[in-house]
Amino acid sequence: MGLSIFQQIAAWFRSLSPDILTKGLKVALTIVLGLFVARLLAALTQRYIMKKATPQRQMIVRKIITYTGFLLVLMAVLGELGVKLTALLGAAGIVGIAVGFASQTSVSNIISGLFLISEKPFAVGDVIRIGGTTGIIQSIDLLSIKIRTFDNLFVRIPNEKILTSEVTNITRFPIRRMDITLQVAYGQDLERVHTLLAEIARDNPWSLDEPEPVIVFSDFKEGGVEVLFGLWFTKTDFLNLKNSIMKSVTSRFQTEGIRFSSARRVLSIEGEGDPDAGG
Amino acid sequence: MSSEKVRRKARTGIAVWDEVEIPQRRCAVWRFAPRSIWVERVDNEWHALSTPYGGSGAEAAFVERTQKPTSSQWRHYLHTENAPVQPAPVLPDRPVVVRPDRSLTLLPGENALFFLEIPVWFRLSCAGSRRIRIFEEPISTLSQTWFGDPITGELCYGLATRLHQGLESIEPSAFRAVCPLSITNDSETDLAFEKICLHVENLSVFRSAQRLWANRLNVIFKGPEQATQIEIVHAPPDFEDGLALAVGARQPASGWNIRKTFSVLKYFTDF
Numbered sequence: 001m002g003l004s005i006f007q008q009i010a011a012w013f014r015s016l017s018p019d020i021l022t023k024g025l026k027v028a029l030t031i032v033l034g035l036f037v038a039r040l041l042a043a044l045t046q047r048y049i050m051k052k053a054t055p056q057r058q059m060i061v062r063k064i065i066t067y068t069g070f071l072l073v074l075m076a077v078l079g080e081l082g083v084k085l086t087a088l089l090g091a092a093g094i095v096g097i098a099v100g101f102a103s104q105t106s107v108s109n110i111i112s113g114l115f116l117i118s119e120k121p122f123a124v125g126d127v128i129r130i131g132g133t134t135g136i137i138q139s140i141d142l143l144s145i146k147i148r149t150f151d152n153l154f155v156r157i158p159n160e161k162i163l164t165s166e167v168t169n170i171t172r173f174p175i176r177r178m179d180i181t182l183q184v185a186y187g188q189d190l191e192r193v194h195t196l197l198a199e200i201a202r203d204n205p206w207s208l209d210e211p212e213p214v215i216v217f218s219d220f221k222e223g224g225v226e227v228l229f230g231l232w233f234t235k236t237d238f239l240n241l242k243n244s245i246m247k248s249v250t251s252r253f254q255t256e257g258i259r260f261s262s263a264r265r266v267l268s269i270e271g272e273g274d275p276d277a278g279g
Numbered sequence: 280m281s282s283e284k285v286r287r288k289a290r291t292g293i294a295v296w297d298e299v300e301i302p303q304r305r306c307a308v309w310r311f312a313p314r315s316i317w318v319e320r321v322d323n324e325w326h327a328l329s330t331p332y333g334g335s336g337a338e339a340a341f342v343e344r345t346q347k348p349t350s351s352q353w354r355h356y357l358h359t360e361n362a363p364v365q366p367a368p369v370l371p372d373r374p375v376v377v378r379p380d381r382s383l384t385l386l387p388g389e390n391a392l393f394f395l396e397i398p399v400w401f402r403l404s405c406a407g408s409r410r411i412r413i414f415e416e417p418i419s420t421l422s423q424t425w426f427g428d429p430i431t432g433e434l435c436y437g438l439a440t441r442l443h444q445g446l447e448s449i450e451p452s453a454f455r456a457v458c459p460l461s462i463t464n465d466s467e468t469d470l471a472f473e474k475i476c477l478h479v480e481n482l483s484v485f486r487s488a489q490r491l492w493a494n495r496l497n498v499i500f501k502g503p504e505q506a507t508q509i510e511i512v513h514a515p516p517d518f519e520d521g522l523a524l525a526v527g528a529r530q531p532a533s534g535w536n537i538r539k540t541f542s543v544l545k546y547f548t549d550f
Contacts, residue, residue: 175429202422209437210376210424210474232425234434 038069112159113142129168182227183261206241208232224261292453295339300363311454337453362407368399370479374435385470394443396455451490458493466502481532485522
């Protein structure tokens, strides 16, 4: 009959010298206690010292404390096992150069992340637009930020890219302006158009009456006069305002007989229909 | 309460704010120009609906359930306590920016007393052992406006109204509270007010035999570069006798407040 697994383990422990056994216990104790203290310290700092800090700052401090704790535990364990740290650090220097070359991007992202955290161009919950992506910030981490787009996609953007790109924080300020560009056909009563747009803005429950709506006849275009219609609104009312204003403008213009411009092109082929051109 | 009794009380206008018992499967309606508030009690639920109303004045009545409007907008509130309900006039839940109907300039050292009419909201509470608020509904729809700069300003309701200088010109109303506003120009400059921001959420509503009142406000203008001092007089306004508290302030404020009240600067000059 073979020995059971427990008996095998017990036999292996008995074969160890008391010295090795003591060392093993010390290492195990260092790991358990060290990790516990590091985590406890991180939790206490977050709860009592960083209580009023932003979530991303709390996250950074927590990670710094935890990783420093892990490093100290590792050094203590290696010291206990008799590994000479000076030799290890020398080797680490060479390895560090190699790893450094390999992890340039990560380091760049970490540094960019630190800049972003200190500059605070946005916070968790803000709606931002970067490149072609618009969404709500879910988290700001050391390497990247995570965004949830309005069609519920998860997008991870490296911090380095954010630092070098133009970022628009859409919800930074409590109110904003929605600009709608219209084109009314030539020959329409522009005074009437102005009055109608002012009435549409006044009657809309989501449009703020102060700051006043902007109505500007901005350009003569190919098909008609271009009108900039800008309405101020609170940042939560975007969809309500957009939908209601588009409907109102269309229906009011229709009722009042104001024509939008429609691009028309008249093609005439040289020679055709020209009586002088001959057959 | 019979429908006759409700109608008789309603003729006094202000009595629409009296406590009323709505029996099971009955429908009550409060009519104010320009909205009607319909309330129905069905089992453990209160059903409420606000509809436009073209009439004038204020009245309350019971109607047959067959006469109630059919709408998908009815809201349902679950509340098990069977007790009378207390309708109450409350001031809007955000500050109100008052735009006087005419440009008025208060010269340095001058003091003036104005009376402003502020539309109230309809609040229905259960008058049982626990006074639970069932719902609130605006009676007049006020426009939304912004007071201050676009970064630090605040969202308010806009109200274009007349600055009355005496009570004679104000028709008693059961759904507009009269707010006495004393303004002192304690600066060296003219005070031309285009807009006045009133933090009505700090004001209580009182009722007399014929109208509603809000706390008196004493405003001292110190200059365009300095914040304005505002005092809310907590006692009922002394322009009418027998005032009783109808509803306390949403956010009670004490003593003097320092706030930006007048808008004398134009923040948006370009586009």
